[in-house]
Amino acid sequence: MSSARHLFAAYSSTVRRITKFFDRFPDTLTIDDLMHYFSQLIGNVSWITIKLDRCGLQFFYKHSLHLNL
Numbered sequence: 001m002s003s004a005r006h007l008f009a010a011y012s013s014t015v016r017r018i019t020k021f022f023d024r025f026p027d028t029l030t031i032d033d034l035m036h037y038f039s040q041l042i043g044n045v046s047w048i049t050i051k052l053d054r055c056g057l058q059f060f061y062k063h064s065l066h067l068n069l
Helices: 003-022 031-041 047-064
Strands: none
Touching: 003 031, 003 047, 031 047
16 A cells, blocks of 8 residues: 555544544534544554644645635
């Protein structure tokens, strides 16, 4: 599998994980929601997972929703 496919899979996993965590779509989340999500990740998952989640959500907001946060 190419690195682009791995990255897409990781970013897709991020969107699924945060959607499941809040039981709603990521485009409805507030900054406070995102801060809560990432604060609960600390100490529960690896730093690479946190970094991938941040990058995945940033990609989702920028390229899927055309928002710059």
